Amino acid sequence: MVDVMESAGGIIYCVDNGEIKFFLIKRHSLAKKIERVAPKGKIEQGEQPQNTVSREISEEAGINQENIVVEEKVGDTFISLESEDKGVFKKNIQYFLVRYNGDFSDIKVDQVEGYLGYHKWATIQEVLGLIYYENLREIFRKAYNILKDRV
Structure with missing residues (x-):
């Protein structure tokens, strides 16, 4: 039996000139x-999922934790x-909305853990065209539907 890894992630957003934008990073997938x-x-x-989100955003996206609110x-x-090097790999990912309050120029995505050092702030339409996986597109749709009533 394969263990399921528990993970947490952040749907980072900001409002730029009245428009909701989402933060995406570019990486190599397990499928290469x-x-x-x-x-x-x-x-x-022992870590709470919200703390994982803050830590991972800092590590993977180079965003100072003082500039985000989970x-x-x-x-x-x-x-x-299933991959050649890891075998069968199962993961449950909890996603949280994360508001970005910092300056865009402060973000420095490093080339670590398969990340390519690039990021993009994207509208919901752009996000839906850039994300490969339907389940992640659905998470972004839900996030957008929550946020559109606030803006």
């Missing part, structure tokens, strides 16, 4: 293709993959 994703990572033992949970996704 380039994809755009939201920052996420493994929940460490808000409500948007939803979960479940992935099951």
Whole structure:
């Protein structure tokens, strides 16, 4: 039986000139293709998912934790993959809305953990065209539907 890794990620957003924008980073996937994703990572033992979100955003996206506010949970996704080097890999990912309050020029995405050092602020229409996985597109749709009533 394969264990399921518990992870948490952040759907980072800001409002720019009245328009909701979402933060995506570019990385190499386990399937060896380039994809755009939201920052996420493994929940460490004893760690709360919201703390994982803050830590992973800092590690993967180079965003200072003082510039973000982790808000409500948007939803979960479940992935099951098989790769040559890791075998069967199962992961449950909890996604939270994260408001970005900093300056755009402060973001420095490093080339670590498969990330390519690039990021993009995208409208919901752009996000839906850039994300490969339907379950992650659905998380972004839910996030947008929560936020559109606030803006």
